[in-house]
Amino acid sequence: MAETAVGPKWRSYxxxxxxxxxxxxxxxxxxxxxxxxxxxLVPPLVQLDxxxxxxxxxxxxxSWAHPFGTDDVGRDLLLRCVYGLRVSxxxxxxxxxxxxxxxxxxxAAAGALGGWADRAVMRLVDTFSSVPHLLLGIFIVAMFRPGxxxxxxxxxxTHWLSTARIVRAEVLSLRSRPYIxxxxxxxxxxxxxxxxxxxxxxxxxxxxxAVLMVPHAMWHESALSFLGLGLPxxxxxxxxxxxxxxxxxxxxxWWPTLYPGLFLIVPTLAIAGLAGAWRERxxxxxxxxxxx
Amino acid sequence: xxxxxxxTAGYDQRxxxxxxxxxxxxxxxxxxxxxxxxxxxxxxARVAALLHRPDSGTLLLDGEPVRHWRHRAPREQRTAFxxxxxxxxxxxxxxxxxxxxxxxxxxxxxxxxxxxxxxxELAATVGLTPDLLTRRPHEVxxxxxxxxxxxxxxxxxxxxxxxxxxxxxxxxxxGAALVAAVETYRSTTGAGLLAVGHDRTLLNRWCGxxxxxxxxxxxxxxxxxxxxxxx
Numbered sequence: 001m002a003e004t005a006v007g008p009k010w011r012s013y014x015x016x017x018x019x020x021x022x023x024x025x026x027x028x029x030x031x032x033x034x035x036x037x038x039x040x041l042v043p044p045l046v047q048l049d050x051x052x053x054x055x056x057x058x059x060x061x062x063s064w065a066h067p068f069g070t071d072d073v074g075r076d077l078l079l080r081c082v083y084g085l086r087v088s089x090x091x092x093x094x095x096x097x098x099x100x101x102x103x104x105x106x107x108a109a110a111g112a113l114g115g116w117a118d119r120a121v122m123r124l125v126d127t128f129s130s131v132p133h134l135l136l137g138i139f140i141v142a143m144f145r146p147g148x149x150x151x152x153x154x155x156x157x158t159h160w161l162s163t164a165r166i167v168r169a170e171v172l173s174l175r176s177r178p179y180i181x182x183x184x185x186x187x188x189x190x191x192x193x194x195x196x197x198x199x200x201x202x203x204x205x206x207x208x209x210a211v212l213m214v215p216h217a218m219w220h221e222s223a224l225s226f227l228g229l230g231l232p233x234x235x236x237x238x239x240x241x242x243x244x245x246x247x248x249x250x251x252x253x254w255w256p257t258l259y260p261g262l263f264l265i266v267p268t269l270a271i272a273g274l275a276g277a278w279r280e281r282x283x284x285x286x287x288x289x290x291x292x
Numbered sequence: 293x294x295x296x297x298x299x300t301a302g303y304d305q306r307x308x309x310x311x312x313x314x315x316x317x318x319x320x321x322x323x324x325x326x327x328x329x330x331x332x333x334x335x336x337a338r339v340a341a342l343l344h345r346p347d348s349g350t351l352l353l354d355g356e357p358v359r360h361w362r363h364r365a366p367r368e369q370r371t372a373f374x375x376x377x378x379x380x381x382x383x384x385x386x387x388x389x390x391x392x393x394x395x396x397x398x399x400x401x402x403x404x405x406x407x408x409x410x411x412x413e414l415a416a417t418v419g420l421t422p423d424l425l426t427r428r429p430h431e432v433x434x435x436x437x438x439x440x441x442x443x444x445x446x447x448x449x450x451x452x453x454x455x456x457x458x459x460x461x462x463x464x465x466x467g468a469a470l471v472a473a474v475e476t477y478r479s480t481t482g483a484g485l486l487a488v489g490h491d492r493t494l495l496n497r498w499c500g501x502x503x504x505x506x507x508x509x510x511x512x513x514x515x516x517x518x519x520x521x522x523x
Contacts, residue, residue, distance in 0.1 A: 178383040181343045182441070186397030186448065187371040190363050196396075197385055 028273030035267040039086045048079055051234070059253055069255035071241075072248060077256060080236045081263045087231065088238040089214075089267070091151055091221045096213035098156030103163025104199075104206045110164070111171025112194050122168070125161050133158040137220060141229045151230045155217045163209045170202045204275075211275040215268045238264050293318055294340065294452055294484055299349035301339050302332070308347055309335045313508055315486075319451065322478065322485040324495030327505025333488045334378065337456040340486055341373040371401060374445030374483075378457035380437035384429040390436075391415075391425040394443045401448065414443040418473050435466035442470055446477055453478070455487045459494065471498055 054074035062069045068077035110121040128136070137154040144150035174180065175198070183193050222239020224230030231237050233244075238260045245256030294317040302308035309332035317323045327333045338344035339351065345361040352358070353369060360366070377383035384393055394414055395407045415425055418439040429437055438461065445453065453474060459467030471494075478485055489495050495502045 178377045178379065179385045181338065181341075182375060182377065182383050182444065183385075183396065183400065184343060184362055185341055185370055185373055185375045186400050186444065187367045188396075188400040189367075192400050196400075200387055 024273050025277045028270045028277070031266060031270035032274060035085070035089075035270065038082055039089060042079075042082045043086065046079070048076070051075065059248060059256075061253075062255055068259045069253075071244065071256050077241075077259055080241060081238070081259050084236040084238040084241045084260060085263050085267070087148070087235055088218045088221060088264070091148060091155070091231075091237070092214040092217040095152045095155035095159070095217040095220075096210045098152065099159035099213055099217075100163050100206055100210035102156070103160035103209070104167050104202065106160065107164035107167030108171055108194065108199060108202065111168040111175065112190070112198060114172075114175075118168070121164075125164055128158075129161050133161075134220070134223060137224065138227065138229060141224055146229065146232050148231065151221050151224055154224065155220045159213060159216065159220075163206060163213075166205055166209060167202050170205055171198050174198055174201050208272075208275045211268075211271050214271065215264065218264060293352070293354055294486070295352040296336075296340060297350045297352065299336070299339055299346045299351065301335055301344060301346035301349075303335075305347055310339070310346075313349070315503065315508065317452070317484045317486050319484050320478070320482040321501065322475075322487065322499040324499030324502035325486065325488045325505065326492055326495050326502055327488075327490060329490055331505050333490075333505065334456050337375075337454050337486065337488045341375045341452075341454045342370055343375070367401065371397065371448045372451045374448065374450035374453045376438070376442050376445050376453070376455045376458045378460050380434055380441045380461065381429065383441050384437055386429050389426055389428055390420065390432065390440045393429070393440050394425075394447055397444060397448045410447055411443075414447060417446070417476070418443045419469055435462050438462055438466070438470065442473060446473075449481060451481075451483050453483055453485045455485065455489075457489050458487070459491070460489065467494070 052075060054070070056074065057066070057070050058074040059072055060066055060070045060074075066076050066078065068081060071077055071080065106121060106125070110118045137158045140154040140157055141150045144153075180193060180197060183197055188196070218238060221230055221237060222243060225233065225237065225239050225243065231240060233240055241260040242257060242264075245253075245260070249257045296313060296315045299310060299313045300308045301310045313336060315323070315325070315336075325333055325336070335344060339346050342351075342358060342361050342365045350357045353372070358365070358369065385396075388396065391411055394411050398404065398407050398410060411425070415422070420436065420439050420443070424432055424436055429440075432440075438458065442458070455474065458470060458474075462470070474485065475498075477483065485499070487495060487499055492502075
């Protein structure tokens with residue numbers, strides 16, 4: 001290729017900033033900010049009791065007084081949703097981070113070391129994978145008193161397997177690239193190659209796995225709550241809210257299910273949009289592979 | 293002195309790519325290795341640069357046999373070799389800006405203080421302008437990237453240069469510029485050069501001595517040399 005063939009079209013951020021990519025990024029940033037602000041600011045600023053029961057106003061459809069309607073004991077659903085998002089996000093994000101850190105460390109170590117260490121670790125992963133992870137999660141959570149942290153530990157310890165597999169596969173494919181040879185020839189140690197060349201390359205993958213793990217962790221939280229092992233049912237988590245609303249849905253009351261569902265979906269999509277943009281920024285040549 | 297003795301290497305013990313290969317490079321000498329594509333030249337270059345463990349045979353570095361390869365090789369031995377690969381795209385970490393790419397061996401060997409001087413000096417040597425140094429590999433052409441890769445190979449002042457088809461992906465003028473940079477480095481430092489390629493004219497002009505792959509290696513059985521059959 002001649003040296004004149006350089007143009008702005010290969011720039012990750014070119015002159016045309018008003019592309020759909022940046023629009024998507026802006027929308028995602030806005031939604032994530034709104035979510036975070038709502039979760040952080042509403043409880044201290046709005047002095048309303050989310051547990052306040054008002055049986056005279058039970059199961060009211062959305063109105064000005066209650067924008068999201070009320071549930072079967074007359075609690076305001078908007079307030080319950082915000083509190084629920086708070087708990088569910090805490091559980092989801094913490095559990096996903098735990099799982100991703102464990103998975104990335106295990107996968108990168110297995111891929112970078114290779115040989116018998118790799119085989120031993122991957123057999124361990126296979127062994128864990130052969131047990132249904134909800135079952136394993138129930139086993140872990142049953143050892144503790146119901147609460148937030150047992151659920152986090154349970155989901156975190158059962159969900160690092162797929163991340164470990166993804167990271168190991170990526171590291172294996174990177175390990176044989178000539179640029180690793182070049183780094184070796186430049187005197188880089190094993191640790192330096194792992195930290196400087198391998199980990200940054202798998203980080204976007206791992207971050208993406210973490211983001212996609214967040215809703216998964218939220219669902220596990222609700223599944224465990226449903227079985228009476230997860231969060232106590234008085235605690236408003238999105239999972240608990242949706243579970244409680246199942247009966248009302250059959251009676252034609254759609255709002256107790258719809259709004260917690262939206263509160264689950266919208267922030268997740270926003271975070272996924274951000275992760276996709278981040279990945280483009282870090283590794284622009286693979287831009288087309290992931291459009292969330 | 294860099295000496296390969298009866299080296300057999302490859303990626304499958306039953307079907308080695310390089311068999312019983314012997315070659316010597318004296319300090320200050322430029323040796324060209326000429327062979328058709330797919331014959332195992334690159335594998336041999338990787339063996340010579342301590343990047344691939346041979347199945348058998350010995351590599352003597354200043355009379356001392358090399359016992360360890362890749363990570364296990366002592367750092368001084370590994371960094372005695374500057375390696376330039378055929379495809380700059382694959383040989384450059386896509387996340388590093390060119391200045392970091394060139395300076396990376398200095399960081400890896402704990403010589404951070406030399407970075408600004410060496411990078412400026414080498415960028416001038418290989419013909420990279422300062423604005424190119426702030427770009428990432430996907431923002432420059434193959435030729436510009438190969439210039440950076442050559443600068444990276446030279447940054448630790450290696451005693452041996454291994455150029456594996458360095459100019460194969462480049463246009464003639466860029467190739468000539470890179471060869472000139474290598475020759476300048478060689479004449480000032482007395483480093484030895486092993487240039488691998490399939491361009492007879494280039495290697496004859498570039499190197500003091502050109503050896504032909506076929507002359508050093510017995511021809512293979514037909515089924516082995518053809519690779520997977522298309523028909």
